Amino acid sequence: MANNNAKDKSLESWIWDAACSIRGAKDAPKYKDYILPLIFTKRLCDVFDDELNRIAKEVGSRKKAFQLAKADHKLVRFYLPLVPDDPEQPVWSVIRKLSDKIGEGVTTHMRAIARENPLLQGIIDRVDFNATTHGQRDLDDDRLSNLIEAISTKRLGLDDVEADIIGKSYEYLIRKFAEGGGQSAGEFYTPPEVGTIMSRVLQPEPGMEIYDPTCGSGGLLVKCEIEKERGFSNPRNSPKSTGRNACAPLKLFGQENTPETWAMANMNMIIHDMEGQIEIGDTFKNPKFRNKQGKLRSFDRVVANPMWNQDWFAEADYDNDELDRFPAGAGFPGKSSADWGWVQHIHASMNATGRAAVVLDTGAASRGSGNAGTNKEKTVRQWFVDHDLIESVLYLPENLFYNTTAPGIVLFLNKAKTKERKGKVLLVNASQVFEKGDPKNFIPEAGIQRIADTLIGWTEAEKLSRIVDHA
Template sequence: MNTAPIVSKVWSFCTTLRDDGVGYGDYLEQLTYLIFLKMADEYSKPPHNRSVGVPEGFDWASLKAKRGAELEVHYVDLLRTLGTKPGMLGQIFTKSQNKIQDPAKLYRLIDMVDGVDWVMLGADVKGDVYEGLLEKNAEDTKSGAGQYFTPRSLISAMVECLAPEPGKTIADPACGTGGFFLAAYDYLNDPRHGGLDRDQKAFLKHDTFFGNEIVANTRRMCLMNMMLHNIGEIDGESCVSPNDALVTASPQTFDYVLANPPFGKKSSMSFTNDEGEQETDDLTYNRQDFWATTSNKQLNFVQHIRSMLKSNGRAAVVVPDNVLFEGGAGETVRRKLLQSTDLHTILRLPTGIFYAQGVKANVLFFDNKPASPDAQTKEVWFYDYRTNVHHTLKKKPMTYEHLADFVACFKAGETHQRAETWSEDAPDGRWRKYHLKELLDRDKASLDVFWLKDKSLTDMENLPAPDILAEEIIEELEAGLESFRSVQAELTGAER
């Protein structure tokens, strides 16, 4: 089947709507509603004969039958009605709104969606179309969607290192648009990692993935993204909860957790004071299963992820630099993590790879272990893919190939065969291990470890191109501003 016309049509219509001020996010939102309704209509007919729960008069046929102002009024009513329904239907349409004010263009979009048999279309095609729109939406800095989009090259490398096995559960407590789920699904479906039997395929489709996403529109996109990749069922229950994962302990434990929790240091909530003014206050989660009580949501996510794991469960989680060196609750969490889990690997990431700018991040890989008086971590392997590494989102984006050396050094399933690339004779080696005692003896048990020399300080000839340098300077300034905002927020809170 020639799929190029479908892809071209979807993208060209997006361009048409952008001329009317409809951004990628709004287009993606409306496309999600319409594709879901069209798929529900296709499933209601032979040979499927399945009901998704769409009431008569608010179905695909009702949209196709109207034009002009009547269509616009009916579409708004349809969105509102379907958002009150239970199950997957209600999750997709919760808090839904019409963002296309021109009824003629709305009808053209309906007609375009109607021209495709979405159920029969290959998952790779419809999934790639949707993923492409998600990435375009993340690039639109005004929309703020970048905070929910993790670079797919990084996700692929993390999944490759975790090497999930069939028949095991995978969770993400802040799943965004579902990037980790899709990468794990592709990994498990890849014949190179062993074929799946019928029961394993059924488990992968229906029982493998569990997530939380509190932002309604992001959760909607995650569910549609998974559905278009043939994960779950259109008439089944949602595997993505709208609840805040940090509020209570997870009702079940999982074999794997893959996550990139939201950027930002503090959790806060808004409220109206006695004078009728809006104020914000730090949100602290008092959990008996947490090692430390703090308003730092990154530290809370690390503690929560550890609590989500089975006794032999494994995790890979993206965290900002402050998790590696912050004192107080940060030191407590690090020491407990080193004691109760095998925190065996830390990947240091460069700036210029996330859509939220100025982010300095790392990936922690740790395996849960049964309770023991002895520290479970014996040594931590660090891979420094930050020092002397220069990436920008547009001119030099990070690809999977850039992380291939790290994946090779990681040696998934054969970690006992790891070998350092750093030595006294090879001081530029990026792969180096530190023993537990060395790390615990550091100030505040800091894991903010680096050993490579910054060549830009001594080698002027090998400086990056001026445009890349300019982007890096902007990133550093924005990171500094974000740090100042955090300090200001703390000072303001202390004065109240």
């Protein structure tokens, strides 16, 4: 384990140093849409090299291996139409040796790769490395050359870096971009410890279908697969005891509205060696996952961190809904905050035994409570209480999230609460379970496990948790 941790740190340091080669740490986040696809492509190139070498051992030469892969793309996971002058040279050398019109050349190669691989279309070919603003290159050839050279210093093939380690390092890079991304960071990134708690508490089992309607860079979906593997590597969680094949991966589904972030999520899935279906579009107005009847598809588990307090949805967006997301008696939230509208969408996306974890602004738990009269948000919240759908509420520490210092809560929903939990809610106040960090606070592993154990075991602990009756 210590050796793996050392590998993680080594690759994380290298990947961040490579990102900073453009203009230093301060400006690196501005260039994330260039840096992430290039590192992703380096991984593709090195893995493709490994696959070519495997084929070459059987057919006698790399030249023949290139020809076979070109003729039958099924021999490799991703076929890359980058052929060095000397077939013995690494595939990445085609990009590394660009010396003139580098931005144009990189863009051409990225688009060629995407044309050969439908799964990568819109993901690595959407960025123009030769783009200009007001006549100035957004990323000039000198800086692009520095980035390519920095990325070239480490091999990222199958034998060099395991999928989980390169995946962790890629997530680390996304986190570093979030740290420098200010307000925009919350649109694509949830702090890893929050995602770990959510996925650990939901206890996803092999083969389950997991959905994130606001998936950002895909981190919450990735965390669910990691926690599934972690849980089922324990002998106590055997296939016999669960009735499931312990090796079966989760089926991951997500939707993201921002094209750049949608591309990031897809790259994140592939680099973790996970298969996920990530759709692009506005989930609230046009959710892409439907059943045969055109209604919302339902899932075993739902995880989400929707943007807090969205105020751009009109009443018509709720009134005209044909997907049964806003049931009679529940109503829908007012225009000032869509928080509970997202919870309603999530609830409608859960199957009969479904469970969910959703991150919300702390105000979502109390807004409107002091009003003597009717309050739309309070009415929706009361509907969830009356229908016994809220299992637990976790109050988080301050200054964890990258776009705010506010603490946030995690709302845990369960459509099939056990008998002993019916009519009750577990409240967990983890506001003091953190360590100071720079620039953000964080929850250490011991704190993550303590919080998760409390939520899973549904236990009361002094100064941490208590169980309350609905009445």
